Amino acid sequence: MLLSTAVAAASTSARADEAKGASPIRVVRLPSPSSPLITIRLVFQAGASDDEPGKEGLANLTAAMLGEGGTLKRTWSEVLDALYPMAADIQYYGDKDTFVFAGTVHRDNLQAFASLLAEQILTPRFSVEDFTRLKQDALDSITKTLRGNDDEDLGKQALATMLYRGHPYGYPTAGTVAGLSAITLDDVKRFYAQHFTRERLILGVAGGYPEAFPDTYAARLAGLPAVGKPRAKLAPPPAREGMEFLLVEKPAHGSAISIGHAIDVTRADDDFYPLAVAASYLGEHRTFTGILMLSMRQKRGLNYGDYTYVENFIQDGWSTFPQPNMPRRQQHFEIWLRPVPPASAGFAIREAIYETDKFIREGVPAAGFEATRAFLLNYINLWAQDGSRRLGYAIDAVIYGKDVIAELKARLPKMTKEDVDRAVHKHLSTKKLAVAVVGDGLKALAEALSAGKPTPLVYDTKDTPADVVQEDKIIEAYPLPVSHFNLKIVSANSLFEK
Amino acid sequence: MQGCAASKPISRGAPVTAQAKAFPFPTTEKTLPSGLRVFVVEYDSPGLVAYYSIVRTGSRNEVEPGRSGFAHFFEHMMFRGTAQFPTEKYNAAIKAMGADSNAFTSDDMTVYHILAGAQALPTIVTIEADRFQHLEYAEAEFQKEARAVLGEYNKGASDPLQPMVEALYDHAFQNHTYKHTTIGFLRDIEDMPNQFAYSRQFFDRYYRPDNTILLIVGDVTADKVLPLIEEHYGAWSTGPARPTIPVEPPQTREQRATVPWKGASLPMLFIGYHAPAFSTTNIDSAALEVLAELVFAERSPLFRRLVLDEQKVEHIDGSVERHVDPNLFNILARVKQGNDVPYVEKAIYDEIARVAAQGTDDKTLAEVVSRTRYAFAGHLSTADRVALVGSEFLALTGKLSTIDDTFALLAQVTVADVKRVAAKYFTPQNRTVVVLEPGEQ
Numbered sequence: 026m027l028l029s030t031a032v033a034a035a036s037t038s039a040r041a042d043e044a045k046g047a048s049p050i051r052v053v054r055l056p057s058p059s060s061p062l063i064t065i066r067l068v069f070q071a072g073a074s075d076d077e078p079g080k081e082g083l084a085n086l087t088a089a090m091l092g093e094g095g096t097l098k099r100t101w102s103e104v105l106d107a108l109y110p111m112a113a114d115i116q117y118y119g120d121k122d123t124f125v126f127a128g129t130v131h132r133d134n135l136q137a138f139a140s141l142l143a144e145q146i147l148t149p150r151f152s153v154e155d156f157t158r159l160k161q162d163a164l165d166s167i168t169k170t171l172r173g174n175d176d177e178d179l180g181k182q183a184l185a186t187m188l189y190r191g192h193p194y195g196y197p198t199a200g201t202v203a204g205l206s207a208i209t210l211d212d213v214k215r216f217y218a219q220h221f222t223r224e225r226l227i228l229g230v231a232g233g234y235p236e237a238f239p240d241t242y243a244a245r246l247a248g249l250p251a252v253g254k255p256r257a258k259l260a261p262p263p264a265r266e267g268m269e270f271l272l273v274e275k276p277a278h279g280s281a282i283s284i285g286h287a288i289d290v291t292r293a294d295d296d297f298y299p300l301a302v303a304a305s306y307l308g309e310h311r312t313f314t315g316i317l318m319l320s321m322r323q324k325r326g327l328n329y330g331d332y333t334y335v336e337n338f339i340q341d342g343w344s345t346f347p348q349p350n351m352p353r354r355q356q357h358f359e360i361w362l363r364p365v366p367p368a369s370a371g372f373a374i375r376e377a378i379y380e381t382d383k384f385i386r387e388g389v390p391a392a393g394f395e396a397t398r399a400f401l402l403n404y405i406n407l408w409a410q411d412g413s414r415r416l417g418y419a420i421d422a423v424i425y426g427k428d429v430i431a432e433l434k435a436r437l438p439k440m441t442k443e444d445v446d447r448a449v450h451k452h453l454s455t456k457k458l459a460v461a462v463v464g465d466g467l468k469a470l471a472e473a474l475s476a477g478k479p480t481p482l483v484y485d486t487k488d489t490p491a492d493v494v495q496e497d498k499i500i501e502a503y504p505l506p507v508s509h510f511n512l513k514i515v516s517a518n519s520l521f522e523k
Numbered sequence: 524m525q526g527c528a529a530s531k532p533i534s535r536g537a538p539v540t541a542q543a544k545a546f547p548f549p550t551t552e553k554t555l556p557s558g559l560r561v562f563v564v565e566y567d568s569p570g571l572v573a574y575y576s577i578v579r580t581g582s583r584n585e586v587e588p589g590r591s592g593f594a595h596f597f598e599h600m601m602f603r604g605t606a607q608f609p610t611e612k613y614n615a616a617i618k619a620m621g622a623d624s625n626a627f628t629s630d631d632m633t634v635y636h637i638l639a640g641a642q643a644l645p646t647i648v649t650i651e652a653d654r655f656q657h658l659e660y661a662e663a664e665f666q667k668e669a670r671a672v673l674g675e676y677n678k679g680a681s682d683p684l685q686p687m688v689e690a691l692y693d694h695a696f697q698n699h700t701y702k703h704t705t706i707g708f709l710r711d712i713e714d715m716p717n718q719f720a721y722s723r724q725f726f727d728r729y730y731r732p733d734n735t736i737l738l739i740v741g742d743v744t745a746d747k748v749l750p751l752i753e754e755h756y757g758a759w760s761t762g763p764a765r766p767t768i769p770v771e772p773p774q775t776r777e778q779r780a781t782v783p784w785k786g787a788s789l790p791m792l793f794i795g796y797h798a799p800a801f802s803t804t805n806i807d808s809a810a811l812e813v814l815a816e817l818v819f820a821e822r823s824p825l826f827r828r829l830v831l832d833e834q835k836v837e838h839i840d841g842s843v844e845r846h847v848d849p850n851l852f853n854i855l856a857r858v859k860q861g862n863d864v865p866y867v868e869k870a871i872y873d874e875i876a877r878v879a880a881q882g883t884d885d886k887t888l889a890e891v892v893s894r895t896r897y898a899f900a901g902h903l904s905t906a907d908r909v910a911l912v913g914s915e916f917l918a919l920t921g922k923l924s925t926i927d928d929t930f931a932l933l934a935q936v937t938v939a940d941v942k943r944v945a946a947k948y949f950t951p952q953n954r955t956v957v958v959l960e961p962g963e964q
Contacts, residue, residue, distance in 0.1 A: 037652035062900075097810055100831075102822070105791065106821075109820065110894055112896075125690075131897050131900060157834065158834050165859065169789045170789070172679065172786070173786035174788055175681055175682060177678065204706065221765070275679075276962075277681060278680035279681075312624075314618045319614075323667070324668070326670030326674075326676035328671065328678075330674040334822075343614050345623050362677050365677075366677070399618075399619055400618045400619065402621065403621020406570065410568070410906075411904040412904070415787045451793035473759075486666030486667055486669070487663060487666060488663035489663065517786070
C-alpha cells in the first residue's frame with residue numbers, strides 16, 4: 026500500500042521524538058514500508074519574524090543561500106548536476122515563523138539525496154556569487170514581480186501592511202527594498218549561525234525508508250549548533266479601532282481585493298475549529314458552494330472567485346489545499362475577492378462586507394451549518410493524500426500542539442451551530458476591517474466611498490432576477506465608514522520600500 | 524466489449540528502470556456501444572476515488588471566427604445544472620460528499636474531475652452522467668457565467684505571460700486554431716453573453732459519448748463501477764459530425780512581436796519553434812524532449828552561463844508540450860536588464876547550434892532518460908495525480924498504453940537523433956519571437 030493504514034494512524038497521533046544522544050532535534054517518522062518514495066522535510070522554526078530591524082529579508086536570503094546556493098564541497102551548479110539524475114529537487118520555502126527544506130526521492134536515491142541535503146544545511150558555501158545572484162533575485166521579486174506581475178498577491182501583501190503595521194508580519198517574507206539593500210554576506214553568515222540550530226529544527230521522514238534512517242540522519246544533522254539566538258516573543262498586531270482602506274494604484278485590467286483583520290486564534294486554540302467551519306461556510310478556498318461565491322460569482326457574474334480564511338493561506342502548487350509547514354504564531358481573518366471589473370470594485374467591497382455582516386449578525390443557518398459540517402468531515406480526508414503532505418501536517422501538529430485534521434475529525438461531530446455563532450461573535454467583526462484594492466484609476470472609487478455615494482453594479486447581462494436586483498439596491502449604498510482619515514491611495518511602486 | 528486488463532503491476536519497491544512499466548497499475552478498459560470508453564485503474568488509495576470525465580475537445584476545436592475561448596467557457600456552463608439536478612442540488616450533492624471538484628480546459632481537452640470518498644461513487648456516476656446528457660440552463664445564467672469568465676481573464680491579465688502567450692501563438696499560427704489561447708481573445712470573451720444559441724450547438728456537437736472518456740482511479744474495482752456506468756450512461760447517443768481542424772502550412776519566415784507592459788516587470792523573451800504533434804512512434808517527438816533537457820535544464824551549460832555565471836537571466840526554460848496537432852517548442856527567459864535581451868537571444872541560438880553540431884555524450888543522454896523516468900514515477904503518488912496524468916494521454920491518444928509507449932520511444936533516442944532535430948526544427952524561418960518591454964524597469 027502506498028499510504029498504509031499504519032501511516033494514517035501515525036499521522037493522526039504524530040509526536041516528535043528527540044533523536045538519540047545530546048541532540049535536541051525533534052524527529053517525526055511516518056513509515057510506509059511498501060512505498061518506493063521517501064520524503065524528507067527539515068522545518069526550522071526561524072522565519073521573517075526573526076529579521077533584524079533594518080535588514081528585512083535577511084531570514085529569507087539566508088534560507089535561499091542554503092536552498093539555492095553551493096556547499097563547501099560543491100558550487101550550486103555542481104549541486105544541480107548531482108541532483109539531476111535523481112529527478113529530485115531541494116524545495117525550499119518559508120514564511121514568517123518557519124523555513125522548510127524538503128524533497129521526495131525514489132528509495133534508489135535516498136542516501137545520495139539525503140547526503141546532499143545535509144551538506145547544504147550543514148556546510149553552506151556562502152559564496153559572493155550566490156549572494157549577489159540571490160539578493161538581486163529577492164529585490165526583483167519585490168520591485169518587478171510582486172509590484173507588476175501578480176495583482177492578487179500584491180493585494181494580499183498590501184493587506185498585510187495594514188494588519189501588521191510595525192510588526193514583523195507586515196512586509197513580504199522576501200523583505201523590503203531598503204532592508205535587502207542593507208544586507209551583507211556577513212549578516213547572512215551571522216543569521217545562519219544564530220538561527221539554523223538543532224533547537225529550532227524538526228526533521229520529518231515519510232515513506233519507505235530503512236528503519237534506522239531517521240536516527241542516523243538526525244545524528245548527522247547534529248553538526249548544527251545546539252542552540253542560538255533565543256526566539257523573540259512576538260508582539261500582538263496593532264489594535265484597529267475602525268476600518269482602513271489602502272488603494273494601490275497601478276496599470277491593471279481588473280481590481281484585486283483583499284479584506285481582513287487580525288484574530289487572536291490559531292490552530293492551537295479551541296475557537297479555531299468553529300471559526301474554520303464559519304470560513305468554510307462563507308467561502309471555502311476554490312470551491313463553488315461558499316456564500317460569497319454563490320452571491321458574487323454565480324448570481325451576479327462579478328468575478329472568478331470569492332473565498333474566506335481564518336488563517337494565512339498559501340495554496341500548495343496547483344492543488345486546492347494549503348501548503349503545509351507555514352504555521353504562524355498569529356493569524357488573521359481574510360476575505361479574498363478575485364479581480365472584478367474596475368467599475369464594480371465599490372459594489373464588490375460592499376457586497377463582501379454586507380454578506381459578512383449578515384453572517385455575523387444572524388449566525389450560520391442551521392441547514393448551512395449541518396451541510397458545512399458534513400462537507401468538512403469528508404473534505405479533510407483529502408488534505409493529506411501523499412506521504413509528503415501527511416508529513417507536513419504531522420510536523421504542523423508538533424508546532425501547534427494540535428493536529429488540525431485529527432482535531433476536526435474529533436470535534437466536528439460534537440460541534441453545534443451555537444459554537445460557531447459564539448466564536449464568530451467573539452472573533453470576527455466588520456467594524457475593524459482593513460481593505461486593500463489593487464487596480465487602475467482608483468481615485469474615482471476613493472471619492473465615491475469617501476462621499477458615501479452609492480456604488481451600483483451595472484449589468485451588461487439580461488434578466489437578473491428581481492430579488493437580486495432588489496438586494497443590489499441595499500448593497501450599493503451599504504454604509505461604510507470611509508473618510509480621508511482612513512483611506513489612502515498609493516502607487517504600487519511605493520510599497521515595500523522599507 | 525470487455526476490455527483487456529493490463530499486465531500485473533510491478534512491485535512498489537522495484538527500482539525505476541527502462542524496462543519497468545511507467546504506468547504499472549491494474550487497468551480495465553471497456554467501450555460501451557455508444558462509443559463511450561471507460562478506464563478503471565485500481566490504485567492503492569484507501570477510501571478515495573478520482574473520477575475524471577475527459578472530453579476530447581479544447582480550444583483547438585474552436586473553428587468558427589469569434590468563438591475563441593468557447594470550450595473553456597462551456598466548461599463553466601457544465602456546472603449550471605440540469606432538470607434533475609439544478610445548480611443548487613448539484614452543488615449540495617458535491618458538498619455532501621466533501622469532494623474536491625473542478626474542471627480545466629486546454630488546447631486539446633476539457634477535463635472534469637471529482638476527488639471524493641469511494642462510498643460516494645454511485646452519486647458521482649449519477650450526477651456526472653446526468654449533466655453530460657441533460658445539461659440545461661437559462662440565458663440569464665449563461666450571461667452571468669460569461670462574466671465570470673471575463674473575471675478569469677482579468678485574473679490572468681496582471682501576469683505578462685498572458686499577453687505574451689497570446690502574441691506568440693497569434694503570430695506563429697495563421698490557419699490552425701492553436702492561433703488563439705485557451706482563454707481566448709478578449710474581444711471574443713466580451714462578446715460571450717451573446718452566444719447562447721451557439722452554446723447549445725457546442726454541447727450538441729462535442730459532449731457526446733464517442734468524444735468522451737471516463738477514467739476512474741483509486742479504491743475501485745471494475746466489476747463494481749462498470750454496471751453503474753452502463754446503467755447511467757447507457758442511453759447517451761452519438762451526435763452530428765464534428766468540424767475538421769484547419770491544417771497549418773509550414774512557416775516560411777521568422778515572426779517577431781513586442782508586447783508593451785505598462786507596469787513593473789522584468790523584461791522577458793519568449794521564443795516558439797514549430798514542432799511535431801505528440802506521437803509514440805515519431806522519434807522526433809522524443810528527441811525534442813531530450814533536447815529540451817540538454818539545453819535548458821538547470822544543469823545545462825546555458826543555464827550555468829546565463830543564470831549562474833553571468834547572472835543576466837533570472838530564469839530560463841524550454842519545453843515541448845504534448846499536443847494533438849503540431850504545436851510549438853517554447854523557450855522563456857526572464858532577463859534582468861532590457862538591454863541584455865539581444866545577448867540572451869543570441870546565446871540561446873548559439874547553444875542550440877552547438878548541440879546540433881556536437882550533440883552530447885551517451886552518459887548525459889542516459890541521465891536524461893533516467894531523470895525523466897524517475898520524475899514521472901514521482902508524479903504518480905496519489906490517485907488524483909495518476910488520473911491527471913492518465914487523462915492527458917487519454918485525451919491525446921485514447922489509450923493509456925501510450926504512456927509506456929512514450930517511455931519506450933524515449934529510451935530509443937540516440938545522440939544522432941538529438942543532433943538531427945536540433946538542426947531540423949531550430950531554424951530562423953521556423954521561429955516566432957516575442958519580447959516583453961516593460962514601461963518601468
